[in-house]
Amino acid sequence: MTLFFKGRFALFAKIVILSIVSAVLLMLCQSAFAQREYAIAGFLLLAVLAMNYVYLTNKRTVPFKFFLPGTLFLVAFVIAPIIFTVVMSSYNYKTGNIISKEEAIERVSALGVEPDENGTTFDIVIGKAASGEWEILVSDITNNRYFLSTKSTIADVPISDLKRNEFQVATEAPGFKRLSAEVLSQDEGYSKIQYKYLGEYFIVADQPEVGAVFRQTLKYHPENDTFINLQNGQVYRDNGRGNYANPSDKAQYLEPGWRAPNWFSNYAKLVTDDKVRGPFIRVFIWTVIFAVLTVLTSFAFGLLLALALNKAIRGRRMYRSILILPYAMPSLMSILIWAGMFDTEFGAINNILGTHIAWFSDANFARAAVILVSLWLGFPYFYLISTGALQAIPSELNEAAAIDGANGRQIFNKITLPLLFQILAPLLIASFAFNFNNFNLIYLLTGGGPKEQLEGQIAGATDILISYTYQIAFGSNTQDLGLASAISVIIFFLVASISLYGLRKSKVLETFG
Amino acid sequence: MSTQKLTIRKWFRENLWRHAVALGMSIFALFPLYLVVISSLNPTGSLQLTSFIPREISWNNYKLLFTSPAIPFLSWFRNSLVIAIAVAIFSVFIGASSAFAFSRLRFKGRKQGVQILLLVQMFPAILALSAVYVIMERVYKFAPNLGLGSQAGLLLVYLGGAMGVNIWLLKGFVDSIPVELDEAAKIDGASPMQIYWLIFVPLAAPVLAVVALLSFIGTLNEYILARLFLVEMESRTVAVGLQQFIAGQYSQNWGPFAAGSILLSIPIVAIFLSLQRYIVSGLTAGSVKG
Numbered sequence: 001m002t003l004f005f006k007g008r009f010a011l012f013a014k015i016v017i018l019s020i021v022s023a024v025l026l027m028l029c030q031s032a033f034a035q036r037e038y039a040i041a042g043f044l045l046l047a048v049l050a051m052n053y054v055y056l057t058n059k060r061t062v063p064f065k066f067f068l069p070g071t072l073f074l075v076a077f078v079i080a081p082i083i084f085t086v087v088m089s090s091y092n093y094k095t096g097n098i099i100s101k102e103e104a105i106e107r108v109s110a111l112g113v114e115p116d117e118n119g120t121t122f123d124i125v126i127g128k129a130a131s132g133e134w135e136i137l138v139s140d141i142t143n144n145r146y147f148l149s150t151k152s153t154i155a156d157v158p159i160s161d162l163k164r165n166e167f168q169v170a171t172e173a174p175g176f177k178r179l180s181a182e183v184l185s186q187d188e189g190y191s192k193i194q195y196k197y198l199g200e201y202f203i204v205a206d207q208p209e210v211g212a213v214f215r216q217t218l219k220y221h222p223e224n225d226t227f228i229n230l231q232n233g234q235v236y237r238d239n240g241r242g243n244y245a246n247p248s249d250k251a252q253y254l255e256p257g258w259r260a261p262n263w264f265s266n267y268a269k270l271v272t273d274d275k276v277r278g279p280f281i282r283v284f285i286w287t288v289i290f291a292v293l294t295v296l297t298s299f300a301f302g303l304l305l306a307l308a309l310n311k312a313i314r315g316r317r318m319y320r321s322i323l324i325l326p327y328a329m330p331s332l333m334s335i336l337i338w339a340g341m342f343d344t345e346f347g348a349i350n351n352i353l354g355t356h357i358a359w360f361s362d363a364n365f366a367r368a369a370v371i372l373v374s375l376w377l378g379f380p381y382f383y384l385i386s387t388g389a390l391q392a393i394p395s396e397l398n399e400a401a402a403i404d405g406a407n408g409r410q411i412f413n414k415i416t417l418p419l420l421f422q423i424l425a426p427l428l429i430a431s432f433a434f435n436f437n438n439f440n441l442i443y444l445l446t447g448g449g450p451k452e453q454l455e456g457q458i459a460g461a462t463d464i465l466i467s468y469t470y471q472i473a474f475g476s477n478t479q480d481l482g483l484a485s486a487i488s489v490i491i492f493f494l495v496a497s498i499s500l501y502g503l504r505k506s507k508v509l510e511t512f513g
Numbered sequence: 514m515s516t517q518k519l520t521i522r523k524w525f526r527e528n529l530w531r532h533a534v535a536l537g538m539s540i541f542a543l544f545p546l547y548l549v550v551i552s553s554l555n556p557t558g559s560l561q562l563t564s565f566i567p568r569e570i571s572w573n574n575y576k577l578l579f580t581s582p583a584i585p586f587l588s589w590f591r592n593s594l595v596i597a598i599a600v601a602i603f604s605v606f607i608g609a610s611s612a613f614a615f616s617r618l619r620f621k622g623r624k625q626g627v628q629i630l631l632l633v634q635m636f637p638a639i640l641a642l643s644a645v646y647v648i649m650e651r652v653y654k655f656a657p658n659l660g661l662g663s664q665a666g667l668l669l670v671y672l673g674g675a676m677g678v679n680i681w682l683l684k685g686f687v688d689s690i691p692v693e694l695d696e697a698a699k700i701d702g703a704s705p706m707q708i709y710w711l712i713f714v715p716l717a718a719p720v721l722a723v724v725a726l727l728s729f730i731g732t733l734n735e736y737i738l739a740r741l742f743l744v745e746m747e748s749r750t751v752a753v754g755l756q757q758f759i760a761g762q763y764s765q766n767w768g769p770f771a772a773g774s775i776l777l778s779i780p781i782v783a784i785f786l787s788l789q790r791y792i793v794s795g796l797t798a799g800s801v802k803g
Contacts, residue, residue, distance in 0.1 A: 066614035070676030077673025081644035488640035
């Protein structure tokens with residue numbers, strides 16, 4: 001066995017594996033670099049260096065030999081996204097402000113054009129000039145004028161030099177290399193060029209056969225970072241929040257904007273902006289109620305069961321196998337099954353009750369349904385851990401109390417219950433933290449609804465913070481990643497402090513002393 | 514005669530409530546499951562419950578899963594299996610080696626390392642979803658096989674959590690292996706790598722198996738990342754595939770959905786029940802001992 005760990009064979013195997021992994025990562029690093037993804041390329045390069053250092057030297061790196069693979073994954077897919085989220089929470093980052101500033105300038109310039117007064121269009125043929133530049137052959141049939149145009153040049157072509165089709169459209173000219181439709185469908189570079197025309201006007205080849213006359217209305221001036229409207233002279237300046245805006249009228253700004261730092265505005269919005277604050281507080285209160293009720297009801301029923309089955313009654317093993325089933329089932333499937341059972345028309349619940357309740361259309365019914373399902377999902381867990389805890393309480397305590405004359409109820413209230421709480425408190429807290437973020441249950445059961453569509457609100461009656469955040473980030477028409485990230489950071493602090501409190505209680509941390 | 518009456522009364526007082534509670538909760542627990550089983554065997558495949566005892570049993574819904582192009586169940590199942598098995602294997606090795614190092618090796622920053630790991634673990638994965646999405650979108654630009662939309666990319670993202678998720682269970686187990694074993698090995702000239710592979714891994718094999726199965730089940734049960742990553746019908750996992758299949762169309766698609774969810778659940782429930790003992794002790798580890 002030692003063959004695998006010491007000597008030439010081991011060294012050889014190590015070097016082979018290490019070089020294969022390094023080669024693959026370096027190749028990825030190179031293509032990332034080529035695509036200008038410098039952060040990812042840098043990470044990959046560091047990973048290769050770290051790996052080679054850790055596995056080829058020996059003295060100080062022994063613990064890292066065990067950590068490194070896990071740590072690399074952790075950094076790439078957990079820590080980096082967390083940092084990204086935190087940074088994003090201080091940005092104006094939402095629909096309309098997604099791209100970078102350079103891209104935004106490009107887009108504003110491209111959009112800041114208008115057609116000439118008559119909306120003139122020409123028949124055109126697209127090709128390349130002798131220099132290899134994109135060139136169009138334009139047929140101005142009304143004026144009987146034909147010319148070749150590129151980005152920077154324009155030259156009339158005498159009719160005698162042309163070949164024209166039956167519609168008087170020029171198809172060939174000397175020095176002009178026409179490109180076929182197949183070539184053009186592969187390379188759409190022609191559509192991005194402003195071909196020279198009269199004065200400030202230019203031609204845009206939107207489609208391969210038609211050119212339209214436009215002129216620029218918005219022009220970017222890099223020297224003082226402004227956009228100027230060429231027709232009316234209006235100046236638009238960087239407003240510091242990701243848009244070029246009219247300095248005297250802030251509501252007048254150019255689309256699209258870019259993602260720009262706005263520091264604590266997203267957090268401030270949660271307190272100051274009524275449209276955000278109202279739903280946020282409502283959702284927050286329901287989140288706490290939902291998590292508390294879920295833990296309390298599941299714990300109550302679980303404990304009751306644990307007490308009931310804490311004696312060797314007939315059929316106990318059968319009961320146990322049945323009771324554990326909701327916990328053993330894949331919860332995703334269970335939630336979808338329950339959603340079907342609550343169906344208004346055909347669902348089993350209405351069927352049995354003989355009612356016709358639209359469970360997910362009424363706020364209170366929907367909330368009751370959510371609690372019922374989370375009880376179903378949660379009570380087996382509490383049954384299992386309560387059983388474990390009951391067995392962990394030394395029987396001497398109960399016996400001593402019985403000798404001192406305590407009756408069953410007194411023993412339970414004064415000894416069993418307080419001890420149970422002490423043992424289970426960390427798990428109750430952990431379960432609270434879990435349900436606080438129980439995204440799947442809400443999202444798959446009710447989708448957060450019912451929602452008041454009329455008021456255009458994102459938050460539904462059963463939305464908890466995390467499903468609400470998801471809606472803000474990915475859900476509706478405007479996606480506000482900045483605000484969603486800010487709420488994420490707040491949730492993290494809440495859950496982390498709850499969990500840390502629980503861990504400290506359980507003394508788990510000290511085992512790492 | 515009177516003593517017999519007394520024992521019956523005593524039996525009622527002592528045991529009746531136990532049976533009542535257990536029976537009541539058992540019915541509650543079984544009800545949705547029973548419902549799915551009978552609707553999967555219902556020839557009409559309707560959501561509506563006509564009677565509690567099926568009058569006619571048909572395997573039609575199950576047949577549909579394997580024949581209908583609208584539900585490529587076999588592909589979904591294969592995808593789920595491949596991803597979950599890969600996650601299970603890799604995360605066991607990542608988790609076990611980290612737990613071993615945290616438990617047995619002495620080095621600077623050990624405590625801080627664990628605390629950072631703990632803290633990071635508390636950041637709910639869904640919250641960083643948009644960031645993971647953006648990162649993998651960029652990876653897609655230079656390596657389409659690893660980026661957004663690929664199963665390999667999804668696997669990489671899942672492995673991000675491998676180090677932290679099972680560290681409690683594993684570390685608890687490593688701590689229970691007597692230190693004397695390593696010390697003896699060390700005196701005999703074994704390196705930490707040798708101690709890990711030749712002493713720790715064989716001893717921990719049962720726990721490693723449990724951890725592997727737990728992450729296997731956890732991966733099969735994961736929804737939102739799989740949903741974001743696997744857009745194409747054929748590349749979906751069972752969970753995402755069935756969810757998208759049923760979405761909003763409970764009345765039409767209920768029968769095949771029920772059949773599919775049973776086929777997915779049977780292996781998971783079987784694994785769970787056979788490992789009950791270990792899983793339960795894992796659940797309570799660190800608290801009951803506390």
